[in-house]
Amino acid sequence: MxxxxxxxxxxxxxxxxxxxxxxxxxxxxxxxxxxxxxxxxxxxxxxxxxxxxxxxxxxxxxxxxxxxxxxxxxxxxxxxxxxxxxxxxxxxxxxxxxxxxxxxxxxxxxxxxxxxxxxxxxxxxxxxxxxxxxxxxxxxxxxxxxxxxxxxxxxxxxxxxxxxxxxLDHAQGDAQMIRVSSKPDKLSDREKEVLRMVANGYTSAEIGARLTISCQTVNSHIKNIYRKLQVRTRAQAVSFAGARGLL
The missing domain is CATH 3.40.50.2300 (Response regulator)
Structure with missing residues (x-):
């Protein structure tokens, strides 16, 4: 061929x-x-x-x-x-x-x-x-x-x-258990709204258009969500919030 x-x-x-x-x-x-x-x-x-x-x-x-x-x-x-x-x-x-x-x-x-x-x-x-x-x-x-x-x-x-x-050793596992069991900072109503849309797969631009706010404002909300939930990625935020009924 x-x-x-x-x-x-x-x-x-x-x-x-x-x-x-x-x-x-x-x-x-x-x-x-x-x-x-x-x-x-x-x-x-x-x-x-x-x-x-x-x-x-x-x-x-x-x-x-x-x-x-x-x-x-x-x-x-x-x-x-x-x-x-x-x-x-x-x-x-x-x-x-x-x-x-x-x-x-x-x-x-x-x-x-x-x-x-x-x-x-x-x-x-x-x-x-x-x-x-x-x-x-x-x-x-x-x-x-x-x-x-x-x-x-x-x-x-x-x-x-x-x-x-x-x-991975036991010390890392213990550290993860401590982080998971710690109580996260409370999300605002707007942050919960943004996080729900992130969970549904919307981009920052799409979220901004639906909420009539700027893409920069959306990204600021997402940064605050990451900080409060002590996560670094969208997937981690959705998983963490979903497991604790925050969505």
Whole structure:
């Protein structure tokens, strides 16, 4: 079979699979998940971009090859997920995750990196990332990783996930129990309203339009929600509030 024919068949398969995506999940062919891609490796960036573009459930809104360009694109574009390399040559992907969370707290971050040690992964999660994929051992689907995180899940390369599980000790478990049992600060009625809309999958812009407030005001509410619930991501906030009847 000719190479171009194989490529066409693979692309058709990806597009066909999107029709099987349950209609109650975020990321539909008519309303795709918006992705920002930042990686300084042009070849790897092209591989990921081609896969994302081939899936109707995902829309690649922009891509960049440096930390400086990444900061510009974060400020310029509305997006749901940022796929980010940690080593960008002119800066750190950690800084970009932190910057993204400061101005677009509802957006998710998925790391795509060659750095395999657990400390890098844990630091990325502490900054608010909900996915960590290793470039040399990711055998899955990049668009699938995007869809997982926007629907409240996490996407981690399997062998790294296993290593992280082995690294967790009883002290970390005790610390988590203390945090969970602690009483969170009370959310205002407006913050509860915003959180319910976040739980239903609305973006900051959509929430602002429905509540007739600015996108910046929505993001301020989301920051306050994160602070009060002691969480770093949208999925954590929804899970934490839902488990305690705050929604």
């Amino acid at each position: 000719r190479r171009e024919n194989r490529g066409a068949i693979q692309q058709f398969a990806l597009r066909s699979d999107s029709s099987l995506w349950p209609n109650f999940l975020n990321g539909q062919p008519g309303q795709p998940v918006r992705v920002l891609l930042v990686d300084d490796d042009p070849h790897f960036r092209r591989v990921i971009a081609q896969e994302l573009v081939a899936d109707l459930r995902v829309s690649l809104v922009a891509q960049g090859g440096s930390a400086r360009e990444g900061r510009r694109l974060i400020a310029l574009h509305e997006f749901d997920v940022m796929m980010i390399d940690l080593n960008l040559g002119d800066g750190s992907g950690f800084d970009l995750i932190d910057y993204m969370k400061s101005i677009r707290p509802a957006a998710e971050a998925v790391v795509i990196s060659a750095m395999e040690d657990e400390q890098h992964a844990l630091h990325a999660f502490e900054l608010g990332a909900t996915g960590y994929l290793l470039k040399n051992s990711w055998f899955g689907n990049f668009s699938q990783a995007v869809l997982q995180v926007v629907n409240g899940g996490a996407s981690i390369t399997p062998n790294l996930a296993r290593r992280l599980l082995l690294k």
